[in-house]
Amino acid sequence: MAAGEMERIVLARHIAGLPTPADFRLERLPIPALEEGQLLIRNSFVSCDPGTRSRLSPGASYAPPLAPGAPVDGFCVGTVVESRNPRFAVGDRVTATGWSTHVISNGRGYVLKLPALAVPESLWIGLLGVPGMTAWFGLKRVAALAAGERVLITSAAGPVGATAGQLAKLWGASEVVGIAGGAEKCAWLRSIGFDHAVDYKAADFEAQFAAAAAPGFDVMFDNVGNAMIDRALLFMKLRGRIVMSGQVADYSTPEGAVPGIVNTREFIGKRLRMEGLLVFDDLPGFAAAQAEMAALIEAGTLQYREEIFEGLASLPEAFCGLFTGASFGRRLVKL
Amino acid sequence: MAAGEMERIVLARHIAGLPTPADFRLERLPIPALEEGQLLIRNSFVSCDPGTRSRLSPGASYAPPLAPGAPVDGFCVGTVVESRNPRFAVGDRVTATGWSTHVISNGRGYVLKLPALAVPESLWIGLLGVPGMTAWFGLKRVAALAAGERVLITSAAGPVGATAGQLAKLWGASEVVGIAGGAEKCAWLRSIGFDHAVDYKAADFEAQFAAAAAPGFDVMFDNVGNAMIDRALLFMKLRGRIVMSGQVADYSTPEGAVPGIVNTREFIGKRLRMEGLLVFDDLPGFAAAQAEMAALIEAGTLQYREEIFEGLASLPEAFCGLFTGASFGRRLVKL
Numbered sequence A, B: 001m002a003a004g005e006m007e008r009i010v011l012a013r014h015i016a017g018l019p020t021p022a023d024f025r026l027e028r029l030p031i032p033a034l035e036e037g038q039l040l041i042r043n044s045f046v047s048c049d050p051g052t053r054s055r056l057s058p059g060a061s062y063a064p065p066l067a068p069g070a071p072v073d074g075f076c077v078g079t080v081v082e083s084r085n086p087r088f089a090v091g092d093r094v095t096a097t098g099w100s101t102h103v104i105s106n107g108r109g110y111v112l113k114l115p116a117l118a119v120p121e122s123l124w125i126g127l128l129g130v131p132g133m134t135a136w137f138g139l140k141r142v143a144a145l146a147a148g149e150r151v152l153i154t155s156a157a158g159p160v161g162a163t164a165g166q167l168a169k170l171w172g173a174s175e176v177v178g179i180a181g182g183a184e185k186c187a188w189l190r191s192i193g194f195d196h197a198v199d200y201k202a203a204d205f206e207a208q209f210a211a212a213a214a215p216g217f218d219v220m221f222d223n224v225g226n227a228m229i230d231r232a233l234l235f236m237k238l239r240g241r242i243v244m245s246g247q248v249a250d251y252s253t254p255e256g257a258v259p260g261i262v263n264t265r266e267f268i269g270k271r272l273r274m275e276g277l278l279v280f281d282d283l284p285g286f287a288a289a290q291a292e293m294a295a296l297i298e299a300g301t302l303q304y305r306e307e308i309f310e311g312l313a314s315l316p317e318a319f320c321g322l323f324t325g326a327s328f329g330r331r332l333v334k335l
Helices: A050-055 A121-125 A130-142 A159-170 A183-191 A205-213 A226-233 A265-270 A279-298 A312-323 B050-055 B121-125 B130-142 B159-170 B183-191 B205-213 B226-233 B265-270 B279-298 B312-323
Strands: A005-011 A024-030 A039-047 A075-083 A093-097 A102-105 A150-154 A175-180 A196-199 A217-222 A236-244 A273-276 A306-310 A330-334 B005-011 B024-030 B039-047 B075-083 B093-097 B102-105 B150-153 B175-180 B196-199 B217-222 B236-244 B273-276 B306-310 B330-334
Touching (some): A039 A093, A039 A121, A075 A102, A075 A121, A130 A159, A130 A217, A130 A236, A150 A159, A150 A226, A175 A205, A217 A226, A265 B273, A273 B265, A312 A330, B075 B102, B075 B121, B093 B102, B093 B121, B121 B330, B130 B159, B130 B279, B150 B159, B159 B175, B159 B217, B175 B183, B175 B205, B183 B196
Parallel strands (some): A175 A196, A217 A236, A236 A273, B150 B217, B175 B196, B236 B273
Antiparallel strands (some): A005 A024, A039 A075, A273 B273, B039 B102, B039 B330
């Protein structure tokens, strides 16, 4: 990449089913001259988020689908290297969005200056970014977790799930049960404080889960989708809350093949509540939560895992691993 | 029925699919002598409630299933004719539960003295009873309906739905859309203030519904079940609420054939909330709501329909009609 150039990942074609690296293309292009009000960010890290999947096929989602050829968005953190925007100065460290080496922005939307907290830069798109904030506000605001409650977390070894499990314990949950794929992830979950970790790849998963589920859950924090929710419904306690934070198993399932939630009669009898979460609703609370979270990280109270890939070209492969169970922790690409 | 005798309806056999009158049996038995603390109620009216269905088959429900031979419960209103309970005197008018001419009770549970309101007796198990209170608290507490919102109501010509629709308009809903079966019910819904009534039996129901649904719903008040919720999800607005009040279409569907809710990706994008309602949670608020509701009825502001059957022997037939679309209004049996 020559000086004055940038690279970005674009969608090569709409995706049916599981994404593969061939669904993406790396593009090199000259960095355009900034217009009045714009700034140029040089990214340090770009993240892989399962939610990105939902925009890569046509059809309903929480954001309009991308057209083939369009640049793909993901969270990134970097430094302002040029600015024609009075709110940003060269040297400012910011989070933004873009699967790219550089971001040209008008400074609006999700372009936020980093608070002055001494944490590794990558955490601003990890525990102090959307995954961590999702765990925080999902438990605190949506689930309204109370001390003494039992909590179920799916995709528990992912960055949202692992953080949510640890926060639940910190905030007084009596027991936290995590579901993850494979013995290694389950062992890690136990090592960071989960009371039970159940391997969904195990032959006796259903029996293991039923044993860990008793005497039921007050809160389910779901990152997986309909099949997991349907299973958990049978184990929810009176006035239980289900937080829908992500649907990684359903994003890649072709329309017509997504499993339905059938066990809904549990809702009336147990007065269950199920609610979807998009953490941008909680932006006004981010700074305070980030400060608390940073203190917990610095104190060693909150554990996390990162998988760092090198170079933008590795991003498609890193992303596709989110949907096969290959990822373990926060997947980031270092630029 | 001789003096000193009572009649009751018992479950003849567990029910698979739609209930039929042959699934029930009328039993005559002597009224036992009261024990200390008990009271004897002579019923005037007994009601048919779709929720009763869920206890007539084995399997999960919000109450344990009845065994064949067990007496069936439904709401009733009557007069205390004998009392060995200091809290109840002969002549007290009460609501209770029992598909029977008489109820012997210890005075606990759902045995409530009627407040001093001048309304027809049948309304105590209708608009002032569980259906009316379900409509009231479903909109007020669970949906937290705000003025200016658009509301969808299913099984809208039933006692819960029709009441909910009228209350929604009274409380400032901008538009209320009802779904019901047949032109007659739809015409009645329009006559009592629904802005749109859509006939689910019409050949072009889906198109009619889509037209009435635009520009979406802030609140769905569902009495039908999964298929209706799945359809409505695509038309919910940002921060919409779905009140699960009943599942009349699913109660009689054999296990394994109940449709699932598939369109759950709407939950995250639109931050939807879905919550089950059992109105007994709101018992402390009944008296105030009943007083307001009685005033609305007396003023002619709130319309309702009753279908009165005569004699306990007619109860099974009256009940079974709830599940075929034959009922239109509150189905009661006069004793």
